[in-house]
Amino acid sequence: MWLALLRILSSCILEENNKTTMQKFQMTCSCGDTTAVEAENREGAVAQLKDMMNEAAIKAHMDEKHPGQPVMSVPDCHAMIERDVKEAV
Numbered sequence: 686m687w688l689a690l691l692r693i694l695s696s697c698i699l700e701e702n703n704k705t706t707m708q709k710f711q712m713t714c715s716c717g718d719t720t721a722v723e724a725e726n727r728e729g730a731v732a733q734l735k736d737m738m739n740e741a742a743i744k745a746h747m748d749e750k751h752p753g754q755p756v757m758s759v760p761d762c763h764a765m766i767e768r769d770v771k772e773a774v
Contacts, residue, residue, distance in 0.1 A: 709773035712766060716750040721773055734766045 710730030711721040720737070724730040738746075740759055747756045757765075 710770050711773045712769045712771065714746070714750065718746070718750055727770060727772070731767055731770050734770060735763050738762050738766065 705725050707723040707725060708730075709721055709723050710727060711719055712734065713719045720734065722730050722733045722737075724733055738759075743759065743762050744756050747754060
């Protein structure tokens with residue numbers, strides 16, 4: 686019985702140690718639009734935001750929030766993401 690209880694307890698401890706703690710990160714555009722994601726770390730958040738902000742998404746954002754301004758290039762947008770992503774408070 687003790688052996689079975691010890692195995693269950695060990696299994697629970699291993700599961701708890703393997704859980705990933707997610708954090709919330711965000712970036713705010715110059716227009717005030719804020720985008721937030723949950724990730725293990727800042728690098729993960731940057732990767733998620735870069736995946737989200739492809740050419741079509743950038744154009745849609747610029748058309749809606751920055752009418753009349755030239756559409757930002759993907760590399761420029763991704764550089765801004767790298768620079769501006771912060772841990773959410």
